[in-house]
Amino acid sequence: MENELIYQLIMILVGILLIYLAIKKKMEPALLLPMGFGAILVNLPGSVIANDIGILSWLYNFGIDTFEVFPLLLFIGIGAMIDFGPLIQKPWLLFVGAAGQGGIFLTMMLASLFFPLNDAASIGIIGAADGPTAILVSQRLNSQFMAPILIVAYCYMALVPIIQPAVLKATTTKHEREIQMTYRAGDVSRFTRIVFPIAVTIICSLMAPDSAALVGMLMFGNLLRECEVLDSLSNAAQNVLSPLITLLLGLSIAPMMKGTDLLTFQTIMIIGFGLLAFVFDTACGVFFIKIANLFLPKDSKVNPLIGGAGISAFPMSARVVQKVGNEANRQNHLLPFAIGANVAGQIGSVLAGGLILSMFG
Amino acid sequence: MFALSNAATSTVNAAVSMGFRAWGLLALSMGGIFLVVLILNNLGRKKNRDKE
Numbered sequence: 469m470e471n472e473l474i475y476q477l478i479m480i481l482v483g484i485l486l487i488y489l490a491i492k493k494k495m496e497p498a499l500l501l502p503m504g505f506g507a508i509l510v511n512l513p514g515s516v517i518a519n520d521i522g523i524l525s526w527l528y529n530f531g532i533d534t535f536e537v538f539p540l541l542l543f544i545g546i547g548a549m550i551d552f553g554p555l556i557q558k559p560w561l562l563f564v565g566a567a568g569q570g571g572i573f574l575t576m577m578l579a580s581l582f583f584p585l586n587d588a589a590s591i592g593i594i595g596a597a598d599g600p601t602a603i604l605v606s607q608r609l610n611s612q613f614m615a616p617i618l619i620v621a622y623c624y625m626a627l628v629p630i631i632q633p634a635v636l637k638a639t640t641t642k643h644e645r646e647i648q649m650t651y652r653a654g655d656v657s658r659f660t661r662i663v664f665p666i667a668v669t670i671i672c673s674l675m676a677p678d679s680a681a682l683v684g685m686l687m688f689g690n691l692l693r694e695c696e697v698l699d700s701l702s703n704a705a706q707n708v709l710s711p712l713i714t715l716l717l718g719l720s721i722a723p724m725m726k727g728t729d730l731l732t733f734q735t736i737m738i739i740g741f742g743l744l745a746f747v748f749d750t751a752c753g754v755f756f757i758k759i760a761n762l763f764l765p766k767d768s769k770v771n772p773l774i775g776g777a778g779i780s781a782f783p784m785s786a787r788v789v790q791k792v793g794n795e796a797n798r799q800n801h802l803l804p805f806a807i808g809a810n811v812a813g814q815i816g817s818v819l820a821g822g823l824i825l826s827m828f829g
Numbered sequence: 830m831f832a833l834s835n836a837a838t839s840t841v842n843a844a845v846s847m848g849f850r851a852w853g854l855l856a857l858s859m860g861g862i863f864l865v866v867l868i869l870n871n872l873g874r875k876k877n878r879d880k881e
Contacts, residue, residue: 556866567856573848576844577844585840592848657877660869664869667865823855
């Protein structure tokens with residue numbers, strides 16, 4: 469009983485910390501603020517708000533557990549925000565997006581040393597750098613660590629500007645970071661922009677049927693944006709639906725944030741594996757380009773920093789790459805390539821989640 | 830020394846095989862999308878030329 473009280477007190481402090489990070493440091497405020505407030509609510513001594521009849525429980529059951537409504541709806545908003553133009557112009561960046569998911573699989577392998585396979589896969593998916601995918605995969609795989617996985621995933625996503633520069637600098641030489649690339653902006657036809665989300669949905673659903681819902685919602689959101697006949701709906705998906713669902717998602721996670729469930733040694737391990745996943749993601753993308761550079765002619769080498777943007781943290785990761793590249797060479801303008809790699813990472817992470825689900829049957 | 834029990838070894842083996850298989854399939858799917866984008870880009874360019 470006394471222990472429970474201490475756990476509750478710690479979780480209330482964690483809640484206050486999350487609110488502080490959201491307001492003062494502006495770290496994922498739409499999610500961390502409701503999560504922090506929810507953590508305080510469910511850990512108040514004698515709180516009934518997360519009981520079976522409580523609103524938070526209802527939100528969790530409806531939005532995540534039974535119908536998986538929140539993560540899927542959130543994807544419509546994310547899809548409507550993404551411009552796939554830079555990727556369509558440089559389609560080779562798709563392979564950077566595939567390489568950048570290495571962190572998911574490598575972390576899953578390492579985590580399987582300490583966790584059952586379903587939990588290891590759910591921990592690995594932190595490397596997707598994609599909140600909705602992390603929720604959906606850990607929920608479908610019945611992972612008992614869904615709450616810490618989600619908190620860790622969002623915290624590391626907010627910490628991308630701190631984690632990635634260190635990894636990028638550690639995995640590249642100054643000479644490599646200085647490689648200059650010229651970008652010739654081309655036009656992407658409306659026809660291509662409209663067919664792209666439909667084609668991606670069909671291909672991904674054929675390769676991994678379990679990714680159909682994830683990819684489908686993401687690409688549907690993008691189709692809303694690109695069709696140019698539903699601008700008001702596209703704007704609503706971007707500016708209303710997405711923040712609203714994120715807020716509800718944060719609140720609905722709260723019932724899982726009870727001190728007795730969360731303050732365990734496994735949570736500390738998940739924090740470690742989460743960091744590892746982000747480091748591996750970045751390094752895999754960088755090394756993929758380094759290997760490709762071995763076969764490319766001298767005058768068309770690719771700056772390996774772009775590989776670091778092959779993750780789903782959009783657009784933070786692309787900005788980090790631009791900044792690190794610019795520090796090495798003032799003439800460097802890597803942003804268009806990095807944005808392309810970043811949106812490829814978005815497709816890659818969703819597909820990786822679907823593939824993991826497919827493999828579990 | 831660090832030793833894994835049989836059950837743990839089979840979990841790790843399953844994770845390694847699943848991980849590499851999923852990564853391979855991911856690369857393959859991205860390859861499929863890559864080909865489609867190449868075709869779409871060519872079609873787009875052709876359409877633009879026809880318009881001109």
